[in-house]
Amino acid sequence: MNRRRAGNRVRAVRLGVMFPLLILLGVVLAGSSSPQHPTTPIYDVALDLNDTHHLYWRVDYGKEEVEFEVHSKGGGRRPWLAVGFSDRGLMEGADLCVLWTDWHGRVHFQNAFVDSSHRMDVADHQDCEDFRYKVLDGVIKFTFSRKFNTCHQHHYVIQRGTTHVQWSWGSGPLYRLSGVLASGDTTGMVRVELLKPNLPQLALGDDVLVLEVHSQKVRVPSEETTYWCTVERLPEAFTEKHHVLEFGPVIEAGNEDVVHHMELFHCEYPPGVTVPKYQGPCAAPDRAPEIDACKRVLAAWAMGASRFVYPQEAGMPVGGADFNPYVMLEVHYNNPLRHAGRVDSSGLSLHYTRTLRAHDAAIMELGLEYTDKMAIPPHLSSFTLSGYCVPECTALGLPGDGIHVFGSQLHTHLTGVRAWTQHLRDGREREELNRDNHYSTHFQEIRRLPHPIHVLPGDALIMTCEYATGARDNVTVGGFSISDEMCVNYVHYYPTTDLEVCKSSVDTATLTNYFGFMKRWELQNTSQEAGWRDNYQGIRWTPLRAGMLADLYLNSPLSMQCNKSTGARFPGYWENIPIPRVLHPLQPPQSPCSRGKGGEESDSHLMN
Secondary structure, eight states: OOOEEOOOOOEEEEHHHHTTTOHHHHHHHHTOSSOOOTTOEEEEEESSTTOSEEEEEEEETTTTEEEEEEEEOOOSSSOEEEEEEESSSOSTTOEEEEEEEBTTSOEEEEEEEEOTTSBEEEOSSOOOEEEEEEEETTEEEEEEEEESOOOSTTOOOOOSSOEEEEEEEEOOOBSOSTTOBTTOSEEEEEEEOSSOOOOOOOOOOTTOEEEEEEOOSEEOOSSSEEEEEEEEEOOGGGGSOEEEEEEEEEEETTOTTTEEEEEEEEEOSOTTOOOOOEEEETTOTTSOGGGGGEEEEEEEEETTOOOEEOOTTEEEEEOOTTOOOEEEEEEEEEOTTOOSSOEEOOEEEEEEESSOOSEEOEEEEEEEOSSTTSEEOSSOSOEEEEEEEOHHHHHHHSOTTOEEEEEEEEEOOTTEEEEEEEEEETTEEEEEEEEETTOOTTOOOOEEEEEEEEEOTTOEEEEEEEEOOTTOSSOEEBSSSTTSBOOEEEEEEESOOSEEEEEEEEOHHHHHHHHHHHHHTSOOSOOTTSOHHHHHHTSOOOHHHHHHHHHHHHHSOEEEEEEETTSOBOSSOOSSBOOOOOSBOOOOOOOGGGGTSSSSOOOOOOOO
16 A cells, blocks of 8 residues: 555546536536536535535636535534635634525525624625535535625635635524524634636646655654755656656655655756765755755645646756756655654655657746844734845846746745735836735645746846734744744746746845844844844844834845855845835736625735
8 A cells, every 4th residue: 555645635627527426516507697618627625534525616707706516414404514715714704605404494595704702693795696505315515606806895805825715514403593603513624726727737648657756764853843855866767858747745644744845956967976865854964065056946845735737838857968867855844743753755756758848947936035134023913024036136047038937836934924926127016926815834835827927137026925923922033944934936937047046135234233223222132243043032022123123124235145056146246235126016906896896895905
């Protein structure tokens, strides 16, 4: 028996395949006045570990709505079942669509909110529409539709990015819905991307093979954070160039809670150079120095992500006459309970072919450096940090015709709640590369963009992350530990370039002066002899001092990492670089509420 399993839970299938199962959804679609496309994908996810409750959905971008179908094998006498949405995965404030039966045996379907005491209150505006219901072989099946934006105050706005789907099941019958505890007998939450882009789903050819690179029975240390590296030589077949068409996780069963993320790097040497095989801590002092050149990212996965599929026009190049055959797998183990005795052989699987596509693809890191020069004060509901890929770097690192970004993986640690990447050209803001207004570190999908975005030399890219540290008593600094923070976008693009890392931190001299000011004028426990982390921890944080730090980050010059895949910087002086400014902001898309489609105006934000 294979003890490892892939990490994806959300599936996509064609309507023609699912039609025999989705009887009710088929009825709804057949009765719709708009033309239906048999190739529109239907997605599905189990709402609980036992798959007692299952959710299916499809997106109609023309009508700006999502059509849902729920199957429940919960049993019981006249049970009720609620499915809906919340901002951060908490039941309080959730916007639910509830199926319930009254004491006369009549079936109801109502829109309800959850109040601060976790009781349901029927909404004034009923926005769970097109309800259909049936019981087949003991399974309750019902369908409904929901607009992206109902234009009613307090109703959840469905946006691109993460959606926290709340569900709850309870015994019936009920006299009325209002006042019933939303937690019911069982409850739960799953994270999904509801508004997936409508992209062609490609079938893999007959010549596609699978390569697995994984750790070898690693005894996971009983420490909170471990980065474990494994260096391997690729098979002889890779003396010929191949394209990777998709990749994904292969996680040791039982270790899903400790495998936080994985990256596969290529060792950037000429083909004749031997890199010693290695398995151990990535920063071990006795590791071979040759490993330091294993920097070019071939594949990356993080907790919650499923498999990533390349567009038809591009593939990740691996192998060839001028390709060094050594790669390094890096696994981040997050072990906050410091369990001992875990053994792990997780890794990544790559589907590859010798039939080459039109373009070679690559991955680039945007955002903040992995450094404790950046910090987030405690007890804050919102604090933002931005990392910059400046025009000076893209001018040197990108080809004259630019690159086309087709995929993106946003990444923070535990306090990150929102993340987005802006694209500037000559100070004018263009379409964003990615945005997730309901970001969770537990659901870090690599997402295909609706269409490739063209980035030219001299463009700027700004990666911004919003954090919430209300539950923390101490300052949070940048770093590799899960209790530290990051702000990164791993963008997938073609054609490949030498630019691997385009990230920033606050200018070193400016930060040194800041800590001197805090000691001299604010009488804080900072010192020129102390490190960045110790200096941040030496400050007694107040809202005023948190505001001062935010202002420092917004107005200070930058220290840049403009790095090649070898780890070397592009030529130039990369300190004291000015921050690229948004001179002409991008106008938000017109809200459906302003087009007269609804009643009260709601805060729709950007649906990008």
